[in-house]
Amino acid sequence: MSSRRHDIADDLRHQITTGRIKAGERLPSEADLARQYTVSTPTLRSALAVLEREGLVEKIHGKGNFVRRPLGKIVYVGGRGSLNLSTAAGAALRVTVRRTAIRADGQLTALFRVPSGSPLTEYFCLSHEEESPHSLARIYVPHDLTPTAALSDGPSCEGTARGFAALNPPADEIRETVCARLPTPDEASTLRISSATAVLAITRFAADSVGRVIEVAHLVFPGGRADAVFTTHHVINERRTQG
Known part of the structure; x- marks a missing residue:
């Protein structure tokens, strides 16, 4: 499932960097994304974790996963x-x-x-x-x-x-x-x-x-x-x- 995880991360990354999913926007629920990509919830969460490490997505407890706004330096x-x-x-x-x-x-x-x-x-x-x-x-x-x-x-x-x-x-x-x-x-x-x-x-x-x-x-x-x-x-x- 490692390759599937990276495929999902690649697709979401492309949507974020091309503006299809905008900064600050909430991603669909993990259950909905898992159904969309026809994978288990753990595999979907593993893909989101890749984007978290890259600073593209942040998970806010009780609210869901959001596209992170680029923060100033x-x-x-x-x-x-x-x-x-x-x-x-x-x-x-x-x-x-x-x-x-x-x-x-x-x-x-x-x-x-x-x-x-x-x-x-x-x-x-x-x-x-x-x-x-x-x-x-x-x-x-x-x-x-x-x-x-x-x-x-x-x-x-x-x-x-x-x-x-x-x-x-x-x-x-x-x-x-x-x-x-x-x-x-x-x-x-x-x-x-x-x-x-x-x-x-x-x-x-x-x-x-x-x-x-x-x-x-x-x-x-x-x-x-x-x-x-x-x-x-x-x-x-x-x-x-x-x-």
């Missing part, structure tokens, strides 16, 4: 995570923010260099392009650096990024680790992507002038939705010779 600028919101589609991103008081454990204990159970504040940020999830971030700060006013949802990621810039004192050291990996089940569900779609994962660590860690951020962008740009400035010291 954002630019992540290294160093406290600036976001350039110019997207290929020209669509603005909006972000929702959820703040939670937590206790440090596991990796956060090591990154913040604090005892287990130390109080932290977590900001869970999910950006959207129209109704589609675009990227997510979990940003952590020490509890005593949490502002008294809550960081509210913003109409765009840019406004939220400015809000985070004001949360903490200036960073003297910023270290970022970038890797490509498969999403966790929670990330795949939140971003509505296939578990086989690679993501760009960035862990950002910021410390102040006395070495205290003031921010740790875990950022996740589905592959193809973001470019990461890092710029190095070389400082040249000039010595003046006095005669």
